[in-house]
Amino acid sequence: MEMSARLRQVLFPDGYVWFVFFSALDIMLTWVVLHVGGREANALADRIIWRFGLPGLVVYKFTLVVLVILICETVGRRNRETARKLLSVGIMLTCMPVVLAMALLALHR
Numbered sequence: 001m002e003m004s005a006r007l008r009q010v011l012f013p014d015g016y017v018w019f020v021f022f023s024a025l026d027i028m029l030t031w032v033v034l035h036v037g038g039r040e041a042n043a044l045a046d047r048i049i050w051r052f053g054l055p056g057l058v059v060y061k062f063t064l065v066v067l068v069i070l071i072c073e074t075v076g077r078r079n080r081e082t083a084r085k086l087l088s089v090g091i092m093l094t095c096m097p098v099v100l101a102m103a104l105l106a107l108h109r
Contacts, residue, residue, distance in 0.1 A: 011076040015087045016069055022094040023065050027057055029101035036108055041097075 010016060030040060031054060040046035048056045068090045076083030 010069075011073055011080065011083060012087055015072075015084070015091065019068065019087065019091050019094060020065060022091060022098055023061055025098045026094060026101070027054075027061050029098055029105070030057065033101050033104055036105070038101075038104060038108075 030045075030049075034040065034049070040049055045057065045060060048060045052059075068087070072083045072087045072090075075086060
């Protein structure tokens with residue numbers, strides 16, 4: 001395989017799609033929860049929302065997404081299984097606030 005083609009491929013494209021999907025859901029549901037009277041549990045995210053609003057939240061969240069993907073790609077070039085586990089943990093952690101927000105919204109109705 002040619003070097004430039006190898007550099008363009010990511011190791012876990014399907015996993016990254018799920019990670020980005022749940023991260024986007026987290027942003028959307030956080031915003032909905034805030035607008036029905038809830039609060040942000042993450043102190044740093046709460047400060048960012050207070051100071052920069054939704055655009056700040058989006059930049060913050062997707063900076064974290066890019067960081068996780070870069071870490072997985074870097075680690076995965078040395079140890080693919082470790083990187084796969086890191087990504088799986090990242091996806092699970094990102095699912096937690098989504099599930100919590102959905103439960104809070106269901107209870108709020």
